[in-house]
Amino acid sequence: MSSIRVNPDTLSVLDRPNSYIGKTVPRPNLDRLLQGRGMYVSDMELPRMGHVVFLRSPHAHARILSIDATAAKQMPDVIAVVTGKELSAVITPWVGVLSHLKGLKSAPQSAIAIDRVCWQGEAVAAIVATSRAAAEDAAEHVAVAYQELEAVTDMGTALDPATPVIHASLGDNLAFERIHDAGAVDQAFADSDAVVEADFIFGRHTGVTLEPRSVVADWNAAEARLTIYQGTQAPHMVQNIAALHLGLREAQVRVVCKDVGGSFGIKVHIYADEMATYALSKLLRRPIKFVADRVESFNTDIHARDHRCKGKIGVKHDGTITAFEIDDLTGIGPYSMYPRTSAIEANQVVNLVGGPYTNKNYRARARVAFQNKNVMCQYRAVGHPIACSVTEGLVDLAAMKIGMDPIEIRRRNLIADDGYPCASPSGLRFEQLSHHASLNKIVEMMDYRALRAEQAALREKGIHRGIGIASFIEVTNPSAAFYGVGGAKISSQDGVAVRLDAQGSVICATSITEQGQGTESLTAQIVGSVLGVSMDRVRVILGDTDMTPYGGGTWASRGAGIGGEAALQATKILRKNILDVAAVILQSTPAELDIVNNAVVNVSDGAPRIELNELARIVYFRPDTLPPGIQPELMATKHFVPREYPFAFTNGVQAAWVEVDTDTGFVKLLKHWVVEDCGTIINPQLVDEQIRGGVVQGLGAALFEKCIYDERGQLTNANMADYLVPMSGEMPDIDVGHVVSPTRESELGAKGAGEAGTAGAAAAVTNAVNDALKPFGTKITEIPLTPQVILTALGRI
Amino acid sequence: MTAPVSISLTVNGERVAAHVMPRLNLADFLREHLKLTGTHVGCEHGVCGACTVRIGGEIVRSCLTLAVQVNGATVQTIEGLSDTGEIADLQAAFRDRNALQCGFCTPGMLMAAQDLLQHNRNPAREEIREHLSGNYCRCTGYQAIVDAVETTARTRMERSA
Numbered sequence: 001m002s003s004i005r006v007n008p009d010t011l012s013v014l015d016r017p018n019s020y021i022g023k024t025v026p027r028p029n030l031d032r033l034l035q036g037r038g039m040y041v042s043d044m045e046l047p048r049m050g051h052v053v054f055l056r057s058p059h060a061h062a063r064i065l066s067i068d069a070t071a072a073k074q075m076p077d078v079i080a081v082v083t084g085k086e087l088s089a090v091i092t093p094w095v096g097v098l099s100h101l102k103g104l105k106s107a108p109q110s111a112i113a114i115d116r117v118c119w120q121g122e123a124v125a126a127i128v129a130t131s132r133a134a135a136e137d138a139a140e141h142v143a144v145a146y147q148e149l150e151a152v153t154d155m156g157t158a159l160d161p162a163t164p165v166i167h168a169s170l171g172d173n174l175a176f177e178r179i180h181d182a183g184a185v186d187q188a189f190a191d192s193d194a195v196v197e198a199d200f201i202f203g204r205h206t207g208v209t210l211e212p213r214s215v216v217a218d219w220n221a222a223e224a225r226l227t228i229y230q231g232t233q234a235p236h237m238v239q240n241i242a243a244l245h246l247g248l249r250e251a252q253v254r255v256v257c258k259d260v261g262g263s264f265g266i267k268v269h270i271y272a273d274e275m276a277t278y279a280l281s282k283l284l285r286r287p288i289k290f291v292a293d294r295v296e297s298f299n300t301d302i303h304a305r306d307h308r309c310k311g312k313i314g315v316k317h318d319g320t321i322t323a324f325e326i327d328d329l330t331g332i333g334p335y336s337m338y339p340r341t342s343a344i345e346a347n348q349v350v351n352l353v354g355g356p357y358t359n360k361n362y363r364a365r366a367r368v369a370f371q372n373k374n375v376m377c378q379y380r381a382v383g384h385p386i387a388c389s390v391t392e393g394l395v396d397l398a399a400m401k402i403g404m405d406p407i408e409i410r411r412r413n414l415i416a417d418d419g420y421p422c423a424s425p426s427g428l429r430f431e432q433l434s435h436h437a438s439l440n441k442i443v444e445m446m447d448y449r450a451l452r453a454e455q456a457a458l459r460e461k462g463i464h465r466g467i468g469i470a471s472f473i474e475v476t477n478p479s480a481a482f483y484g485v486g487g488a489k490i491s492s493q494d495g496v497a498v499r500l501d502a503q504g505s506v507i508c509a510t511s512i513t514e515q516g517q518g519t520e521s522l523t524a525q526i527v528g529s530v531l532g533v534s535m536d537r538v539r540v541i542l543g544d545t546d547m548t549p550y551g552g553g554t555w556a557s558r559g560a561g562i563g564g565e566a567a568l569q570a571t572k573i574l575r576k577n578i579l580d581v582a583a584v585i586l587q588s589t590p591a592e593l594d595i596v597n598n599a600v601v602n603v604s605d606g607a608p609r610i611e612l613n614e615l616a617r618i619v620y621f622r623p624d625t626l627p628p629g630i631q632p633e634l635m636a637t638k639h640f641v642p643r644e645y646p647f648a649f650t651n652g653v654q655a656a657w658v659e660v661d662t663d664t665g666f667v668k669l670l671k672h673w674v675v676e677d678c679g680t681i682i683n684p685q686l687v688d689e690q691i692r693g694g695v696v697q698g699l700g701a702a703l704f705e706k707c708i709y710d711e712r713g714q715l716t717n718a719n720m721a722d723y724l725v726p727m728s729g730e731m732p733d734i735d736v737g738h739v740v741s742p743t744r745e746s747e748l749g750a751k752g753a754g755e756a757g758t759a760g761a762a763a764a765v766t767n768a769v770n771d772a773l774k775p776f777g778t779k780i781t782e783i784p785l786t787p788q789v790i791l792t793a794l795g796r797i
Numbered sequence: 798m799t800a801p802v803s804i805s806l807t808v809n810g811e812r813v814a815a816h817v818m819p820r821l822n823l824a825d826f827l828r829e830h831l832k833l834t835g836t837h838v839g840c841e842h843g844v845c846g847a848c849t850v851r852i853g854g855e856i857v858r859s860c861l862t863l864a865v866q867v868n869g870a871t872v873q874t875i876e877g878l879s880d881t882g883e884i885a886d887l888q889a890a891f892r893d894r895n896a897l898q899c900g901f902c903t904p905g906m907l908m909a910a911q912d913l914l915q916h917n918r919n920p921a922r923e924e925i926r927e928h929l930s931g932n933y934c935r936c937t938g939y940q941a942i943v944d945a946v947e948t949t950a951r952t953r954m955e956r957s958a
Contacts, residue, residue: 026892026893026895027892027895030891030892030897030900031888031892032900033897033899033900033903034879034888034891034892034897034900034903034907035835035875035876035879035888036833036834036835036836036837036874036875036876036879036903036904037835037876037879038835038900040834040837040901042837042838043828043834131829133818133820207935208933208935209899209935210837210839210845210847210899210901210902210933210934210935211837211839211899211901212839259899259900260899261837261899261900261901262898262899262901262935262936263899264935293841294839294840294841294842515898515899516897516898516899516900516936517898518895518898685894685895686895689895689898689937689938689941692937692938692940692941693898693935693936693937693938694938695938696937696938696939697935697938719840719842719844720840720842720844720845720933721842721844725933725935726938726939727930727931727932727933727939728925728926728927728929728930728932728934728939728942728943729926729927729929729930730930731926731938731939731940733922733940734938734940757938
């Protein structure tokens with residue numbers, strides 16, 4: 001990797017001497033977080049800052065008859081009480097639709113409800129005071145009269161003609177429907193030796209970021225400028241949307257994103273209460289801070305999943321899969337979220353089912369229904385856990401039916417590693433995947449045969465352990481095909497500006513953002529490697545629309561692949577510019593020079609010629625000593641967006657080893673393995689930790705996490721004592737392995753890794769539980785796999 | 798309305814006197830009155846562990862403790878433990894192992910981990926997992942944290958051997 005060749009210009013940047021690419025190095029600037037000296041939005045204070053608390057609807061569906069804030073306004077330290085109607089003077093409503101999702105409809109949503117509330121937790125008034133406690137005190141004195149309306153809660157009946165329509169102007173409760181039919185599905189099922197059907201149920205769950213959503217909005221009336229401090233994944237998107245609905249130009253809005261206490265897709269959306277906070281700052285002409293508390297986080301942070309999916313698979317005796325068919329239904333709450341919409345997850349399910357396999361016969365229907373529950377939208381691994389659980393669940397059921405080993409049926413059906421490029425039956429284009437290499441690797445890592453032997457031996461003693469396998473594909477590096485083509489002002493391009501400062505250090509501003517994934521590290525690693533400087537000389541600036549190039553941010557596993565490539569290309573230009581001026585200073589040629597260890601050196605013998613700080617000193621302070629006409633340029637900017645493939649698909653496989661207690665219904669996770677192919681690996685440790693963190697989020701969904709609503713639309717477990725998240729005691733160690741198939745769309749070759757863990761974890765665990773319970777003849781296709789679900793399946797309760 | 802109560806205590810070695818409302822919890826007192834924002838507020842009902850601090854050497858949830866309860870007490874926060882160097886090795890192990898991503902749970906996690914290592918010099922992985930099981934981390938999946946604590950224990954054992 002660090003071999004020295006003659007001409008550095010012919011070297012891949014990945015092979016340059018002293019490259020940081022592919023190396024585990026600690027992330028820069030972690031001491032700030034380790035010492036409790038970070039700056040999260042919840043830590044921020046500004047002069048004259050008011051704190052907003054939202055009074056929220058206790059009803060899932062109700063008409064607002066009156067709001068009386070007289071008493072609240074008299075309370076000590078109260079600055080203002082603002083209703084939805086009053087706030088509508090400064091902010092316009094929105095509709096969460098995208099034109100490429102044909103037929104998707106939604107109703108106008110306001111920052112604060114006007115006339116009607118559509119879910120338990122929707123804000124009906126804003127109370128602003130000098131402290132959050134004072135605002136909460138006053139909120140108790142705002143009297144709202146409601147007329148309760150019938151709540152539509154069950155998505156299973158939401159589309160029935162007898163069910164009330166939530167938004168009369170839309171005609172029905174169907175937000176979106178997609179139908180797909182490829183190949184000859186009916187014929188394929190008719191020709192199958194066995195056909196297996198199952199109903200898959202996925203609980204509604206949510207992100208539970210440890211730092212709740214937080215915003216400080218600061219309208220400066222004299223500058224006519226709004227500064228938004230927000231823990232967001234997409235600062236430029238927030239800038240665009242805030243400007244649009246507050247009647248400002250984008251140049252009047254600055255979005256600053258400092259440390260973010262977890263995101264996972266929760267913080268890639270724009271929420272009504274955040275919009276209200278921006279508007280309140282403009283209305284009240286002072287900084288306003290909103291920090292959600294935990295109860296309102298459960299009631300208002302987007303929820304995800306909540307799918308019911310009928311699945312069907314056809315198979316031959318030799319294991320050949322002949323067809324997949326699915327019918328998916330999901331409930332998204334009363335509005336399609338803004339601006340990314342709430343139809344994307346169902347759309348992804350249709351896209352991804354059957355994706356790893358050669359089968360070409362595929363029929364799918366997905367329906368997205370409105371209901372009076374909290375809004376639902378994109379959360380880590382959008383659609384993937386559903387598609388993977390349905391696909392891999394069906395494959396295992398088919399294998400069981402024909403008596404074939406789960407590894408073997410996958411070997412016989414996964415797309416061959418030399419079969420690329422190719423397309424899936426839903427039309428997804430794959431550049432290069434490595435399903436077989438990944439499967440072979442995981443079989444080796446887990447010692448599959450030994451585990452099977454152990455399983456059989458323990459069965460004799462009445463101990464029921466199971467092995468579950470799940471192959472998966474993952475959408476990463478999205479192009480404009482994701483949102484831009486549908487009319488959303490969400491950049492698919494990212495940019496990096498890199499400059500040499502006067503002491504030979506590098507300042508790099510990137511449009512991708514950091515929420516702990518290691519964005520700062522991967523950017524510094526790339527810049528340091530390409531330029532030939534040590535990482536400690538690279539300072540990375542991110543999360544500020546005034547300071548960084550324009551771009552999409554960090555979501556959908558796009559940071560490394562898109563922002564990383566922009567960093568690479570920008571730094572190549574800076575390197576060339578430095579060598580050009582070095583050649584002038586040294587009376588040499590650029591081709592004879594290289595930059596290594598912060599100095600310009602000879603290519604021929606590696607001898608140092610001039611330190612970068614000396615070069616910078618000459619350029620900035622003594623340009624008079626350079627020959628006439630020389631105008632050195634020590635700053636370079638490049639942008640990158642994938643153009644050839646709409647998405648850079650990655651792939652992988654997960655395996656779970658579990659023990660099921662058939663008396664209590666508890667599942668013990670003994671071990672978990674993942675093999676994943678994200679192309680070029682920039683920092684192995686960071687990739688592995690993305691995978692592990694993702695797996696554990698998937699395990700939470702598999703075993704614990706569920707937002708439990710009653711039939712009236714009341715969320716009954718909106719706290720961390722009743723809503724269970726994975727804690728260290730229940731989680732297994734996770735072994736991670738890699739296969740590397742770089743994308744040729746970029747010089748860097750990196751694809752994403754953020755969703756992979758979450759994509760396949762639940763499928764692997766569910767398959768393992770079914771494997772453990774094989775002697776009992778049960779087949780469970782519902783998550784979370786609570787003791788109740790398991791004991792019910794076993795007929796024990 | 799109830800009147801403020803005067804309290805005095807020691808925080809990170811400094812003497813602090815204040816008038817606080819009886820309902821003010823310790824987490825808010827540390828963050829809003831003393832501007833020690835390293836103590837994080839995650840759930841405000843004692844489940845997530847992000848607000849863990851030390852009172853008289855024992856770790857507690859500062860969101861479940863009232864400021865008036867610490868009158869006369871000695872309180873240590875992540876800022877204090879950092880400045881004394883007491884957990885410098887543990888912090889270095891977290892950094893090297895990437896045992897933090899967003900960093901929001903980290904101050905509480907370090908508090909809990911140091912508490913374990915003070916009471917058990919050579920904890921098994923299962924014991925580490927058990928001791929940290931009241932501290933929620935959404936990012937890492939815990940394995941890196943367990944590794945970092947295990948490494949620190951081993952290093953401390955070797956150093957004292």
